[in-house]
Amino acid sequence: METNVESGERxxxxxxxxGVWYTISNVIIRSVSILTAPIFTRILTTSDYGKASNFTxxxxxxxxxxxxxxxxxxxxxxxxxKEQFNEYVLSMQTLSSGFALLIFIFAVLLSKQLAIxxxxxxxxxxxxFLYLLIVPSVDYMQTKYRFCFxxxxxxxxxxxxxxxxxxxxxxxxxxxxxxxxxxxxxGIILPMFxxxxxxxxxxxxxxxxxxxxxxxxxxKISIPMIPHALAIVVLTQIDRIMITKFSGSxxxxxxxxxxxxxxxxxxxxxxxxQAWIPWLYNEYHSGRYELIKKANKxxxxxxxxxxxxxxxxxxxVLKLLGTEAFWEAKWxxxxxxxxxxxxxxxSNYSSIELYHKKTIPIAVGTILAAGINYILxxxxxxxxxxxxxxYTTCISYLFLVLFHWINCKKIIKEKIYDxxxxxxxxxxxxxxxxxxxxxxxxILIRYLFLVVxxxxxSFIYKSEVKTAVIKLKQQFSxxx
Numbered sequence: 084m085e086t087n088v089e090s091g092e093r094x095x096x097x098x099x100x101x102g103v104w105y106t107i108s109n110v111i112i113r114s115v116s117i118l119t120a121p122i123f124t125r126i127l128t129t130s131d132y133g134k135a136s137n138f139t140x141x142x143x144x145x146x147x148x149x150x151x152x153x154x155x156x157x158x159x160x161x162x163x164x165k166e167q168f169n170e171y172v173l174s175m176q177t178l179s180s181g182f183a184l185l186i187f188i189f190a191v192l193l194s195k196q197l198a199i200x201x202x203x204x205x206x207x208x209x210x211x212f213l214y215l216l217i218v219p220s221v222d223y224m225q226t227k228y229r230f231c232f233x234x235x236x237x238x239x240x241x242x243x244x245x246x247x248x249x250x251x252x253x254x255x256x257x258x259x260x261x262x263x264x265x266x267x268x269x270g271i272i273l274p275m276f277x278x279x280x281x282x283x284x285x286x287x288x289x290x291x292x293x294x295x296x297x298x299x300x301x302x303k304i305s306i307p308m309i310p311h312a313l314a315i316v317v318l319t320q321i322d323r324i325m326i327t328k329f330s331g332s333x334x335x336x337x338x339x340x341x342x343x344x345x346x347x348x349x350x351x352x353x354x355x356x357q358a359w360i361p362w363l364y365n366e367y368h369s370g371r372y373e374l375i376k377k378a379n380k381x382x383x384x385x386x387x388x389x390x391x392x393x394x395x396x397x398x399x400v401l402k403l404l405g406t407e408a409f410w411e412a413k414w415x416x417x418x419x420x421x422x423x424x425x426x427x428x429x430s431n432y433s434s435i436e437l438y439h440k441k442t443i444p445i446a447v448g449t450i451l452a453a454g455i456n457y458i459l460x461x462x463x464x465x466x467x468x469x470x471x472x473x474y475t476t477c478i479s480y481l482f483l484v485l486f487h488w489i490n491c492k493k494i495i496k497e498k499i500y501d502x503x504x505x506x507x508x509x510x511x512x513x514x515x516x517x518x519x520x521x522x523x524x525x526i527l528i529r530y531l532f533l534v535v536x537x538x539x540x541s542f543i544y545k546s547e548v549k550t551a552v553i554k555l556k557q558q559f560s561x562x563x
């Protein structure tokens with residue numbers, strides 16, 4: 084019989100191993116995307132590429148509504164209904180399917196008008212909403228696996244989808260030789276649609292029965308997350324729209340190039356979050372606050388160092404990836420990378436808010452941040468150009484850190500994070516990145532400065548670094 088201590092240690096090992104393998108997996112998947120991108124740019128016209136991108140953009144937007152953001156409720160539901168979690172997942176699938184079916188019927192009836200609005204063929208509108216009827220089941224299963232620490236299953240799903248998208252896209256592009264954008268669209272959605280059908284059936288088999296009482300539980304948590312999700316879209320896209328308006332498409336191209344590199348940092352932040360949040364909920368529910376605080380410090384140090392590294396090597400990486408016309412994009416990397424670091428930091432606090440089902444403040448914070456971003460863009464892009472958009476985005480995410488920190492303080496009395504330490508890491512990371520940017524034109528001095536800073540941080544936080552290294556060695560030497 085497993086004791087509580089043994090169970091806790093096992094979950095710690097599982098969470099750490101999940102984080103490591105999610106990171107490795109996501110790096111591999113992103114590498115596949117980067118390596119295959121030149122293939123598609125050569126076999127698709129810019130018009131084909133644009134039509135496929137337009138389809139996926141609308142798909143991402145409507146998915147927020149058709150899925151009702153129900154998966155946001157899974158983390159807490161896994162605690163409240165642990166023994167009936169399969170039943171809960173089935174109940175969520177039934178709720179989202181019913182709502183998505185209703186939207187699908189309206190989409191079919193209004194497909195002509197929607198086609199004009201969305202700038203795509205009428206039959207693609209129907210395909211899009213049919214896809215959104217099935218695909219939430221994949222999100223539900225992946226979220227379930229994440230909270231059950233079944234990272235192997237999650238990674239397998241992602242690999243199958245990634246390989247499927249590349250393979251099916253190439254096949255259907257040549258089948259639809261005269262309309263290659265159709266081949267690309269089918270290639271993007273077909274793998275996930277097929278996986279969705281499998282999981283749709285699997286959820287029904289495992290869930291066995293539908294419990295309608297779960298619907299009101301989930302909707303109270305999830306409905307406020309819809310404006311949150313929409314505000315996130317605005318927060319991430321409004322800068323591009325306003326750069327185009329005030330500075331032109333050429334400036335947007337340079338900004339997007341630098342942004343695409345800097346946001347690669349999110350591979351690591353998202354991977355950590357996939358493992359961190361399920362573990363956090365378990366430990367927080369068990370009252371192991373000191374363990375949470377200690378683990379969070381280690382991760383924060385690692386993310387701070389990673390942010391500094393990304394900013395430091397930016398000029399050389401951008402020269403490898405783009406022509407000379409794009410090299411000035413290096414000036415947007417630092418604020419965007421720091422913004423990604425802030426995004427990770429505020430998620431620590433918002434995860435606790437979500438645990439306590441306080442989703443309205445989450446939505447309010449994101450809407451306010453999007454508004455701040457818009458106002459700052461309007462004020463500074465006309466005066467300072469596209470570089471200003473990177474700094475306004477960074478400031479918006481810093482606002483979210485402060486907002487969720489204050490709100491989290493109101494919700495809980497326990498001190499689960501070392502806030503003073505987090506502030507220290509923020510200050511150190513920002514100061515070092517500023518120093519690195521000042522040395523962008525002095526490559527040898529810059530890398531010497533980087534090495535000195537990393538060594539100093541490793542020495543100052545040697546106990547945390549040592550703990551992280553030991554855990555890594557344990558995971559890679561483990562036969563489990």
